[in-house]
Amino acid sequence: MAIDSFGSVGPGSQPAEADGGELQYMEMPKGMITFARPILPEREDVAGLQAALAVLSAVADSLAAFSPGRPNAVHDLAGLDNANLALVDQVLGEGEVSVICGGDMQAQESVLAGVWRVRRTGPEGRLASDTIEVGAFPSAVMAQxxxxxxxxxxxxxxxxxxxxxxxxxxxxxxxxxxxxxxxxxxxxxxxxxxxxxxxxxxxxxxxxxxxxxxxxxxxxxxxxxxxxxxxxxxxxxxxxxxxxxxxxxxxxxxxxxxxSAAPEDIADSHGRLIEILEVYR
Known part of the structure; x- marks a missing residue:
């Protein structure tokens, strides 16, 4: 079997087996080519989006309370309408770590280290749950x-x-x-x-x-x-x-x-989120 000089094992590194079978590997996360900071709306554009701001304020409180070994704080986004969800999406953006867990869960670290968007899908790919976790790594993923x-x-x-x-x-x-x-x-x-x-x-x-x-x-x-x-x-x-x-x-x-998000980066995330929220108060 042909393996490169570093001894790689994975998709494309092995020829098909003699019996016609092939090793199957999990597809890696995609769409993470460039790092983009969130484009934040102006203060006047968030009028009436108090539900989103309340969730983000609660996330800031969870960041302040974080300590290694403490259970992750989980914030459910199920009650937010599309406009409020859009504001949450803008503030969180997409960070450096992307996760696939099985066939029904994805997690994306935001631009704020230690703040994770965790989504589960149900039958026919429909969204079953949408949460924010605050912690070093999503506990929902670790559980599986x-x-x-x-x-x-x-x-x-x-x-x-x-x-x-x-x-x-x-x-x-x-x-x-x-x-x-x-x-x-x-x-x-x-x-x-x-x-x-x-x-x-x-x-x-x-x-x-x-x-x-x-x-x-x-x-x-x-x-x-x-x-x-x-x-x-x-x-x-x-x-x-x-x-x-x-x-x-x-x-x-x-x-x-x-x-895993480092404790010092999570502390920095708290300061950055507070600065963002101050603009809208």
Whole structure:
């Protein structure tokens, strides 16, 4: 199987199987090519949009009250009409992190770090819920991220031909899965620096399995993060401007830091939102 010099695994990197089957991978979030600051309306243009301003004021209060480990604050937008929703959309804009969770949930970080728009769809793609979450990462996504996942990797009795360095990595991954929890630093396995064969990577990819969450983060370049079907095990891949894989890692952690809003950025978001709201008071 042909894999590039960085050992990539993913769409287009593997030929079709001999039996005609193909590996299937979750589609990554799209539409995140450029960063655009929100275009805010003039003060006179928000007359009568008190419901939207009340929601945004409540979001500002949640930002002020944020602390690591505290449950996310959730603000339901179901009661807003189209005009009020449009104002919320303008103020929040689109930030650096986009998330797909399964086939029915999407989350988008706003231009205010730690403020997330979370939407669920129902039958026929109809909007089922529309909320704002304030926190390091959407709790609605985390609740599904590893639902039904296996607790550890089972090493096979016999490894496929060409697999040499995967066995010790399986033991390393299992050891750190047992240690994950609050306050535990992420454990990263840098596959770009470790010796491995093409067969090692394909074997690991299949053994870990495919999870339900795909994240695109542009805060640290173009970074794509996906869950596996193994608890607290993530693929974290960095790409350059030409879409070449430059860093390929497996992270064992509750949530990779690249996808999480930092406390200092959330504090800054509070100050920025207060400044915006002052214009309309």
């Amino acid at each position: 991220a590893f639902a039904g996942s296996r607790e550890a990797l089972a090493a096979p009795a016999v490894y496929p031909a060409g697999v040499f360095n995967a066995p010790p990595l399986i033991a390393e991954i299992n050891e750190h899965i047992r240690r994950t929890g609050p306050g535990v630093e992420p454990h990263a396995i840098n596959l770009s620096l470790l010796p491995h064969t093409e067969e090692d990577l394909v074997f690991l990819d299949r053994l870990l399995g495919e999870g339900s969450v795909a994240i695109l983060s542009r805060g640290y370049g173009n970074c794509r993060v996906t869950t596996t079907a193994t608890r607290d095990v993530w693929w974290v891949r960095f790409y350059n401007s030409t879409e070449a894989l430059i860093l390929n890692t497996i992270e064992v952690t509750a949530l990779p830091q690249v996808a």
